[in-house]
Amino acid sequence: MSGLSSDNRAPGLREARDALAGGRTSAFTLTLHALSVAYASQRAVNAFATIARDKALAAAAESDRKYTMGCARPLEGLAIGVKDLINTQGIETRYGSAAYIGNLPSADAAIVRRLVEQGAIIIGKTTTHEFAWGVTTASHEFGNTLNPLDTRCIPGGSSGGAAAAIAYGAVAAGLGTDTGGSVRIPAALCGVVGFKPTFGTFSTQGIFSLAPSLDHPGLLGASVDDIIVLADALGVALQGGETANSPRFGVIRNIEPVPLSADVAKSFEHAIDTLGHTYSCDEVDTAGLFDGAFQAFAGIVLTEGGITHFAHNDWDFITRHYGAETVDRLDRARNVALSDYANWQQTRRQFTAKLSRAMANVDYLVLATCPCTAPRVDTSTMSIGTWQGTVREALMTYTAPFNLSGFPAISIPLPLHQGHLRAGLQIVARPGDDRGLLQVALKLERLLASGAKV
DSSP, X not given: OOOOOGGGSOOOHHHXXXXXXXXXXXXXXXXXXXXXXXXXXXXXXXXXXXXXHHHHHHHHHHHHHHHHHTOOXXXXXXXXXXXXXXXXXXXXXXXXXXXXTTOOOSSOOHHHHHHHXXXXXXXXXXXXXXXXXXXXXXXXXXXXXXXXXXXXXXXXXXXXXXXXXXHHTSOSEEEXXXXXXXXXXXXXXXXXXXEEOSTTSXXXXXXXXXXXXXXXXXXXXXXXXXXXXXXXXXXXGGSSOOOOXXXXXXXXXXXXXXXXXXXXXXXXXXXXXXXXXXXXXXXXXXXXXXXXXHHHHHHHHHHHXXXXXXXXXXXXXXXXXXXXXXXXXXXXXXTOOHHHHHHHHHXXXXXXXXXXHHTTTOSEEEEESSSSSOOBTTOOEEEETTEEEEHHHHHHTTTTHHHHHOOOEEEEEEOOSSSSOOEEEEEEOOTTOHHHHHXXXXXXXXXXXXXXXX
C-alpha cells in the first residue's frame, strides 16, 4: 500500500505559473522536481512509460530565458505528462504495445504541438492499456500500473498512467484519450479530475486511434482549475457563453443493469443532497433511455478497432507482436458483419436523440462516474449487489454512453464516507457547452469540498 505526502506534490498549474511570473522559482527548478517525482512514481506505481529528462530540462532552460526576456507564453514552464497513445516528437511512443518499442515519432500530435507552442514542458509519456483498449492499464510486457491510493488496486484505464502520475504528485495535469471513459474512469478511481470535451473539439491527428467515431482527446488534472488552464490554452474557454447563474441539474441514480455499490451510492446521495441546498436537482426518467447503448458502443469499438489495426498491420504481425487480449478482440472483429455495425450506429442515433430529449428541461446531468471504487489488480469479474459481470462493463457502463453521443462530460472527486479509495461525480453537458461545463464543475468541486465529510 502506498501512502502519499502532500509535501512533495506538484503545485497547481496556476500556482506554478504565478510563481514563475513572480520570479519566486524557475522552470528548471520546477522541472527537476517534477522529474524526480516522476521517477519515483515510475518505480512505485509504473505511472510513466518513458521519462524525457534531457528534453524536458532543455525546454525548461528555454522557458527561463523567455521569462527573463519578458515574453513568456501562457503555459510557459508548466510540466505535463502525455499519454503513451499520443505522438511526441523524438520521445518514444509505444502506444502501450511491445509492437512499437523504440518508435520515435517525427512530429508531435496536433494537441501536443498546441501545448508545446504555448510553453508547456513534456516530462514524459504516461502509461496506457495496449492501444487504449482496456480499463485496467495492465500490461504483461511492461507491468501493471497501480493506483497510488492503494497499490493493491487498479488505477482504471486506459489513461491510467496519467491519473496515477497526477495522484502521485508528479504533475498537476496531463493529456489522455477517452473512447469509452478512458479519462474519466481513472480520474474517478484515483481521486483526480478528468474532462472529455464535445466530440471533435480537440484534434485526433497524431493519436493512435481506437475507434475514430468515439475517440476524444481529453485532459486530466489534480483540480478543475488545472483542467481549465490547459483547456484555455487549447481554446475551450473561448467557446460557448456563460453558464446559467442557477443551473438546473438532472439526477441519474443508476444505469441498468449495473447498480451503485453501497459506498459509492452513499457518497453520491450526500453529494446530491449538498447540491440540492443550492441548485435545482430533479431526477431524470431513465426508463428505456440507455437500452442497447452499451452493446452498441462495444460493437462499434470492436468494428472500428478492427478496421484501424488491420489497416496498420497484417494478421501475422498482430499475432506475433500484440498482447493476447488485443489479439483476441481483433480475432472477434474479423467476424463482424457490416449489417451489425449499421444496426449499432442506428442505436447510437436513437440514443443520442433520446438523451437530448431527456435534457430538455435541465442544463446538466449528474451521475456517478463509475459504480464502484477501484477493483483489485488482476480482477476480471466482480459483483455489485445482485449484478455480476466483467470489470470492463462495470467501469464503463456509466461513461461509455457519453462517448456514443459525443456529449461533453467531466469527472470530479467524490469524498467517501470510509476508507481511502475514491469515487467520481460525473457531470454531463449538451454538445458545445464545454465552457459552461467547466465553470459548473469548478463550482461543484468547491461546493462538495466545503461539505466533504459524509
